[in-house]
Amino acid sequence: xxxxxxxxxxxxxxxxxxxxxxxxxxxxxFDYFPWYQQFPGKGPALLIxxxxxxxxxxxxxxxxxxxxxxxxxxxxxMDSQPGDSATYFCAATSRSYGxxxxxxxxxxxxxxx
Amino acid sequence: GAVVSQHPSWVICKSGTSVxxxxxxxxxxxxxxxxxxxxxxxxLMLMATSNEGSKATYEQGVEKDKFLINHASLTLSxxxxxxxxxxxxxxxxxxxxxxxxGYxxxxxxxxxxxxxx
Numbered sequence: 001x002x003x004x005x006x007x008x009x010x011x012x013x014x015x016x017x018x019x020x021x022x023x024x025x026x027x028x029x030f031d032y033f034p035w036y037q038q039f040p041g042k043g044p045a046l047l048i049x050x051x052x053x054x055x056x057x058x059x060x061x062x063x064x065x066x067x068x069x070x071x072x073x074x075x076x077x078m079d080s081q082p083g084d085s086a087t088y089f090c091a092a093t094s095r096s097y098g099x100x101x102x103x104x105x106x107x108x109x110x111x112x113x
Numbered sequence: 114g115a116v117v118s119q120h121p122s123w124v125i126c127k128s129g130t131s132v133x134x135x136x137x138x139x140x141x142x143x144x145x146x147x148x149x150x151x152x153x154x155x156x157l158m159l160m161a162t163s164n165e166g167s168k169a170t171y172e173q174g175v176e177k178d179k180f181l182i183n184h185a186s187l188t189l190s191x192x193x194x195x196x197x198x199x200x201x202x203x204x205x206x207x208x209x210x211x212x213x214x215g216y217x218x219x220x221x222x223x224x225x226x227x228x229x230x
Contacts, residue, residue: 043117
């Protein structure tokens with residue numbers, strides 16, 4: 001029940017296209033959903049995060065869409081650029097669950113020039 | 114803000130020796146830090162949760178006598194891999210926790226690549 005599923009495992013997008021990564025969870029106690037971006041050989045960096053009191057959050061070209069009833073959330077990258085090529089991890093946590101984050105398995109995004 | 118550093122960024126050691134990795138939160142205090150291990154093309158695997166001034170909590174299957182964690186201050190946690198073996202070779206990443214509006218956030222260090230020969 002603590003698992004976070006993430007798809008697709010890998011994604012290839014043309015420059016200027018939209019990249020969409022989906023995550024799903026089971027634990028209804030989760031109340032904070034961050035996305036991390038990781039470049040090879042580097043640590044993950046917090047990209048954007050959402051709380052379940054809103055259905056969408058946008059920061060620049062990055063948007064999180066959240067569907068509480070379906071227990072799903074997704075990351076949209078608009079106007080994808082080659083510099084966006086990285087691995088993206090969704091995560092979930094809750095104030096009642098404690099401090100630990102549950103991470104998805106990751107999505108490797110390649111944006112072709 | 115919310116910068117976390119790790120040192121060293123990479124280390125090569127011989128089998129049987131010990132290696133210490135430092136994790137520092139540079140611009141905020143972190144009561145809690147986490148240590149992760151990451152294998153190539155895989156997700157983050159939580160090894161242990163480190164709380165300042167108390168013993169670390171290890172995840173199931175992680176040998177606490179092999180992976181010694183010390184959280185001596187609100188800005189420093191260390192991971193010591195004792196009697197390292199080639200199978201301990203991996204990418205080790207720490208994170209430091211902060212709170213915002215009652216929610217926990219984790220900020221990650223750049224990682225340490227350990228190679229045991």
